[in-house]
Amino acid sequence: MKRLRLSVLAVLAGGALHLPAHASSEAQDRAAGQLVEQIHMGESIYRDDLIQDAVRRLYRIAPEHPEGLAAELRLAVQRGRMDQAQALLARLKAAAPESDAYRQGEALLRLSSGPAAETLTRARLYSAAGRVDEARKAYDEVFQGVYPTADLALEYWQLRAREAGGRPAAVQALTALLRAYPRHAGLLSALAGHSFNDGDPERGLEYLRRLARQPAQRETAANREYEYLSTLPTGAESVAALRSFIERYPDLAVAGRARDRLSHQAALLADPAWRGGREALRLVEQGAGAAAVARLRTALQAYPDDAELHGALGLAYLRMGDRTRALQQFELAKNKEDRVDNASRWVSLIESTRYWLLLQNASAAAERADWATAQRLYEQAHRQDPADIFALIGLGDAALAFGRREAARDYFLRAFKAAPADESTVRALGRYLAGEPPERALALLDRMPAAQQPRLAGLRRDARLALLEERAARAMARSDWTQAADALAQAQQLNMDDPWLSYRLATALRSGGRGPEALAAYERHLRLHAAAAPSRYAHALLLESADRLQDARDSLARIPRAAWSPEMQDLDQRLAARQRILHADALYQAGKPREAIAFLESQSPTPAIRLQLAAWYLEQGDSDKAMAGYMAILREDPDNTDARLGRLETMAARGQTAELRRIMDAGVPALAPDDANGRRRLAALWGAAGDPDRQRRELDAAVADAKGPQPWLLRDYARATAPARPQAALQLYERAMREGALLPVEAAAGDRAAFTRATRERPGDDWLALSIRRDAEALYQRENPTLTLSHDTGLRRDGTPGLSRLNANTTILQLDHPVAGGKGYLRADHVRMNAGAFDTNEAGLVDERFGTCIFEGRDGQGELQALPACASGFRQKASGTSFAVGWQGERLSFDLGRTPQGFAVTNWTGGVTYKGDLKQLGWSLTASRRPMSNSLLSFAGARDPRTGITWGGVMATGASLGLSWDQGGADGVWADLSHHRLTGKNVADNHRTRLMAGYYRRLINQPDESLSVGVNVMHWRYQKDLGEYTLGHGGYYSPQRYSSISLPVSYARRRGDWSFLLEGSVSRSVSRSSGSNYYPLPGLLAGPLGELGRMGVTPGGFLAANEIAASKGSGFGYTLRGMAERRLSNHWVVGAGFDLQHGQDYTPSRVMLYLRYTFEPWQGNLKLAPAGLAPYADFK
Template identity: 25%
Template sequence: MRAPLRLALLASALALPAAAQEAGGGSPAIAILVRQAERWLAQDRVDLAVAPIERALAAEPNNPQALAVAARIEVARGNREAASAYLARLGQGGNRAQVQEVQDAIRASGVDRQGLEEARRLASEGRAAAAVQRYRALFGNQAPPDAYALEYAQALSGAPATRQEGIEALSRLAARPNATARARLALAQALTFDPATRLQGIQQLQALAALPEVGGEARRAWAAAIGFSGNDPAMLPAAEAFLQRYPDDPEMRRRVETLRASTRTAAAPDPEAAGRQLAFQRLEAGAIGDSTRRFQELLARDPNDADSLGGLGIIRLREGNLAEARDLLGRAMANDPQGGRQWQRAFEGAAYGDELATARALLRRNDLDAAETTARRAAIREVDDRSDIETLLGDIAMRRSDPVAAEARYRAALSRRPGFPPAQAGLTQALRAQGRAPEPRAAGEPRIAAVPEGDGFRAEGGTPPLPAAAAAFRAEAARVADPGAAAVLLRNAMAAAPENPWIRLDLARALRRQGRGSEGRALVEELASRTPTPDNIYAAALLAEEDGRTPDADALLARIPQGRRTADMARLATRIRTQREVVAAAAMMAASPLDGRSQLLSLAARPDPTGSTAGAVIRAFSDANDRIGAAEAGRVAVVANRGQVPARVAIAGALLAAGLEAEATAVAAEIEAGNPSAEVRRDLAVLRSGAAIRAADRLNEAGDQVQAFERLRPALAQPENRDAQLALARLYLGARQPAEALRVAEATLMRDPRNIDARRTAIEAAIATGDRARAARLLAEGQSAMPSDARVLLLEARVARDAGDGPRARQALEAALRQRAAELGSFTRGPAPSGLVGASAQNPFGRAASTASGATTGAPVDRLTREIEQELASLRDDIGPSMAAIVGGRMRSGDNGLDKLAEVSTRLEAVVTAPIVGGRLTVFAEPTAIDSGSVENSTQARRRFGTAALSSPTALPPIPSGSAAGVGLGVAYQRGDWGRIDVGSTPIGFPTSNIVGGVEISPRITDDGIRLRFTAERRAMNDSVLSYAGVTDTRTGASWGPVLRTGGRAQVEIPLGSGYGYAGGGYAILDGSGVVSNSRIEGGAGVSIPLYRSGDTEIRTGLDLVYLAYQRNLRYFTLGHGGYFSPQQYTALNLPVDYRGRNGDLTYRLGATLGYAAWREDSAPYFPNDAGAQASLQSQANATAGTSEAVSATYRGQSQAGAVGGIRADLDYALNDSLSIGAALRYDKASNFDETRFQLRLRNRF
């Protein structure tokens, strides 16, 4: 082997470990362990963070990164002494930032929780100065720990005396390299409170409004800041910019009209403008008392000041004084008919609330006519949610003995607010009045009961009755979908009833939905610690169970004496005990599968009238991907609860949730055979419908839409079955009929705008039809209806990804992960109040999830979280920058020195998202070495190279070994799946190097997915050293080759269910230096169909027909030939089979192809482009004909037919979120040669 090839092989061998070392930063194993620990710590899984950090410290006891993380783990455990010990070791070798971070964490853990909550309460009430004093008492003369720096800076900026200090602190936080969007939002909001910096704040809010995690808040703050300025014409550009981005905002449209009118009239300067702006500023900051005083002073000077009337009206509305709010807002509108329209929406809300309260009072007095008149007037108000007035009209209808009309009203209320307790209770009464059984609840929906209003209401568990104001605020919070608004109302309720645990529990749930779970937990546990009554402790236990902190919930319940426990408390204790046992048995399966399985089955055999134990066991098996175990648990549980119908219904529901439709349906049939009650029959009908939907979805995924529709048909016979309608929409999507899917999904959205599954299907259908504007509109509606929902953020990512906006999609997915963690209660939680709950490990089964009977148990992996993570990983592949080292090799059979080939290469590439235009830009360098060996030392072999055939057989010239080495360079750009362009070079260093490249466009021409693909390219023919690099004839010194193929191809691709078919053809010209020009026509057709598909697993087969025809046979190595296979006719029929799947971080694909090929080659002259040389050789042939030294002047033609085929394998393994390794192997048996290829890959994503 020549020196260049040896050097290339050495470079290839070194490239892979070098890339790995670079990715690991010198200690890849330690870095991976530290990152694992940090990831678990960020997810509040301290128990799982311990093992990797212990391994890291065992390997490198003084590693600064490991020491820093170890210290933070001990802080999270509450072990400050151990954390300080790690800090001391860190101080000997860590950098200043690491030491400061640990010191900060230790100090934060020692902050007085009760004092902190008091400071937060003061800030939320608008008493910023008092909040600042409380914060300073907590932090002393030191700067606040990082965990509390933002809220402290916000409090500073809200008090006039410390405003500048607060702005400076917020500016520092926002200017940090790792500053969060929320810190930048806080600064922007604070700037808008001051007229002098308002425009600066608005400019920052404009940029923040585009970020998914704070976009909604930034938009509202932007609009509010414009409102602070009243009718100041200087705000017109900001208002117009807002309207340009959000053209459907009616309030801002009216505001722009007002500002434009103000600009035209050029009114004289308003001496009270600054005072009004300050009053609105204080209102927005939450300083209700100060803002009220300022508005009242303005009105004392001018009782008809419309803006001040409106501002004071808003305050009264927030205080719940609806009658006065209605009066003030009405006066504001009357005094400024043009500009006063900005108060219309608030006025409508105040009037609606006032009329609702009046109608309720009239109904309590049994004045039906007046109550109905008032209620109907409220029903036509422009408000977002009329469910409470619809419910009241239903109550009036029931009083009039008209249950049919009442049913319609209650259903209208429930369509807007599913599960609304008063409407649900009213619907039950209306159905019973008609002689109909109450309808079954949706799967997982808790049982609900009517909640009495006003005086006499007694809260859960014997807690004293709520004051009327607290009850009103709590009831209103129950009707609010936005967790932020609900939290404000519940804080008002808590102010009226500070000792009520149920208000605190509701507030904690609302805060958890906002990602502030630790704050909510502190509120509930503070009361339970300070006043340990059974109800207070029970509320804390309920929250702990919902958060997945089962040991904490168990410890809390243990503090309630058995004799003082209510039935609900006893049920919670049983639930927790069951969870603990199931979790322990499921954990045992990892170490001892047989023992764990046996333990789970023994739990399933335990009689349980609710069925919750069996449901938990079935889910544990399902989560372990043990379908057989889940089915067996279901059978065991049914036998153990033979006489308990509710338990068997719950077991059937758990089997259905585990994807065991046949088993669930069998249990349902067995129950139905026992002549159950009408309510149970309704539950079974729902279950059968769910089984049909699941089966249809599975068949749809497998590409069998016909059978899927047949399975779904019975459920579609129920017009109100929205789940069935959405399954039908998914069928249309699977059948590539997105327009029909969109029609069905939007019809469901019309009836239920908050149905996230319907919105998801509609958006996917709109994307499939190419209607991006419609998809964006559907997304905006979802964001408005559900602003704090992880599923909506996931939809935003998909819309952004379809539009080619990768960065926005990534931000949305990252925000979705954070939001989902908050929804599941898994954000980092603060320490519990002293003495309340002992340290406990996080339940590995996560947050509790409802069973069919209403009982709860844990779930190990949240499906939505997994879906978001998978989409984020896919997006990182699509848009994230990456670097890769790819070592490849190729061995081709043939004669030594001629068509035999060995190739080794190392491709080094970087991939980034192209700036401005989007798409993916790839830059690469590929050192390559090729070698064909030495021509055999025989007359026949040596005569087949160059012009050696013209020499005397006894004087053949020496033929050197064929080899070449060089570096190929190139750049490629790809935009989605419809366009690609690349340009580069064949390896520079080869005897001849050429520019190569190509363009491909593949537009989709129909909504159902038909695509055209057009390709134009110029490529190297890499069959041999001659065709790829070129060679030199030692006899004459003449060089010839390499060969380039220039041409194009067109192809049509047609969807066939979940597969596709294609047909196409192309034409190319092949030419090279010293090589006779040639041409090629090609054609092909085929199909590819999945035989089996489930999740990440798929088996696919198909059929491919290939046809090629070259004008000339130039596959030889004498002067003028090209050294590439060029039959005059080649036809092959191939049958490929591929199996792909995933196992954890490993993805793989295995495949094989079997086919039959027939080909024909014409005879070819030795020297096709040199007539003189060919004539001379012909003379030799004639002269030696019939002798033992006879020579030939032509290569004989031939025809052959036979089997062809190949095998292939691809493996990829993700070492972590960024680094992956891969390998590929190919073996192909072609008509006249074999080829083996291999590849090793190392890729790092950033």
């Protein structure tokens, strides 16, 4: 049996001898590694016996093992056996000269004495003094990257952890060292502290629990854990942690403090006031500081010394923007804080709050433009924190406010260089550059370092955009829309995201007459931002400006209603209102003002509709309604500029000039420089208030500030300029035509033919185009000297030869010339009148009722006695030339002249007329003295063949009032009321009163064609019927009562160089006169009456024989009149006309021919109703 056992052992031994060599080596390495770990463990817990035992066992496996030699060396140095240590280092060098163990041993011996030891001592002193950088330098000098012991490595990495940003590397190194020395108390304690500081308390507690497993370190670990638990806020978590702590360390003194803290926290948790404070702290942490303030104040009443509550209240105030009260609470928190580690938190908050409070107060001062205070506060903030950029930016803003641009630039550049990645510094630099000319801004950016250029790309783009916008603005100011559009197109390429830039580009293109391109340009932006609300809003505005109202609303509708801004809602309401207003305006312009106003009155009363209604009320002459409308708007919106101007316009229309001037002198509505229409209206109000100089100044400034085409403004400017500088006004009208696209683009400046041609009205003209054309035409015609030669022939064949039969020829030469803002004229009328030869009786004598040619009476026996008739051989004719001068203005006109020299009777003649408006009613008042040109007798006068007395030459002296109502629509009404005293040489005085009125309706009312029908009524009254041709009568038609009604029709047309008028009417009239006498002035008859008296004729017999019986008559009549004009050239026009009348016993006719020469070219419209010159005798 013994042999068998020996055999087995032999076999096993033999087998063992044949095991692989690498398997044996791996086992030895593992054993050696475990023993090295035991060495490190002994060193960690400072057990020399464990170290020596592990070294002995290590030598059995691996004699002269480097780690064993190194451990013995460390023990020798620790015990001060330097000779032994030197010997061990020699053996270590021989065993492993390239090993870490040798390098660490060598370093340890070097550090044990000599200069290295002194340097190490100095490093430790630096570290203790807080001079971390110097300590680090000294440590690196002595260690040179080799740390001989775990304690020295711990010492070095703890210093490194104190460097700025050095803790992560230090923790990493210490964690690696802990793997080699897993029970090293210093390492565990250091890593626990770092874990707590890094916000990883679980890891820190784990390190402390590992430390507590070492009996010698148990109390140290417990105390450190209690320090951490003391920092936990009171709550369920802290209570559970304290209970666990007490259970693990019941025998330690620190457990008593933990029990006391646990009791205190339990009491707090049971206190509602304390719980309310904790809830408030939670709200503050969640950002709901405002909601926590009341709870914090309540909690502080119960716990006034709780630093955390004071600090939380400070944070709540801070988040509410109340830095002043926040600072007070932070200072209380600092004073009441009993934990040193927390005190630094309050100090930091105090410093930060003070700094930001300075900035806040400085910013508030800047907002109220108190830049001196702002600068002082920014300087204080900068002294408190010189490295912070916000004080530098504030100082730069203050410098900008004081105009110290160079100082501002330096501050902003310092801020930018300190924090180039901060957008605040970039924006600040942008504020400075925004005030620089774009070229200078770009030059400054070019000088900035290349590395900073990417940050400045936005500013460079902004400067480039500003340069292009500046070029565009200069081009717009001179109405160079091509250059403006080119610059804005380049700007759009740089910034396709700005809808308003693209809007300005479109506006410039449209102003330059490139409407389709305008929309295409904006749509380049819109394609990229089709869903963006601002882009759609600007697109709608652009479409609105092109009067595409429905398209504008459709574009706006692409934005969800919920995303509409108030401006978008206003725009949609405005567009809808404009659509309704356009519909109403179409009615209004079609001559249906009542329907237009009724339609708008039925709509929702938006401001635009109410303003339009008020304007129409004013135009219709209802100033009370207009004023009520404007005042209603002003009660809701006192700053509504249109309503304020409308109120003033209503006062002007009422003639309240003094009140208007008083209000305007006190203050007028503030208008934006580019509000061309508002400034135009304001200028007109200054004119209405009697201050034309202020009116012109306002218009001067408005035109200078105008952006884009402003034909309306230019029209008003031309109107105001015309009285003093008519030629300048014509230039303004030409400019208005160009900006209103009424003048061909190719027309050269100053081309009078093209300009006058552009005054012709077009069928599609709106009210503004019509106004500009008509105003320009009127002023040009007024300022265009004109010479007219006219010949007028009037015939009446149905009258009695020598009496009422008449052939009158008038040749007129008239020169019109601009004078004093109107048109003055000189004229000469050469008149030739021929009534023909009298019929004679069988004896060859004239026995017509002319003068005293028939002079008879009854004697006492009733027999008729008569003087001989007049001898024949004379004709009734007269000729002469009259001269007159006159002037016509907008409202006032007058003339003065004489009846033709060469007539038997001549008189001064003339008249003055003033025109005005009363709401919608036009009126004119005329005072005149005019000849009665009905017959040769009434106009020229005659000589009685028997007595030689001259009589006739009747003049009508009196006044007339004309009224008219015509709003340019289909209907019109006119009326005329006059009263005159009729006097003549040796003619009985008479009085005449006439009342005439009419209504007309335009069936065709086009610029170049008109057709109207109507009805006219007349009623005349003469005091006496003096229509006979006997001595003392006047020879003019003068029934004592005359009434008529007529139905006129008128058609006029013009085309190119032709214009004609055709008129006709039918009438019905009635007249009557009471009886009278052939000789109303007996005083003229002394000679003939004496002869009759000698023949036995008594006065009564004379009167009885010369009575005129009462008469009455009625009848139908018609008239037909035609006129035509033909333009021969730029200067010459020829015209002709006829006038035929037919009534009972009255059939006059008339023809005329005239030639007109204008000194300046005229290619404008010929008059739609052409008219030659009226003879001076026919003036009203």
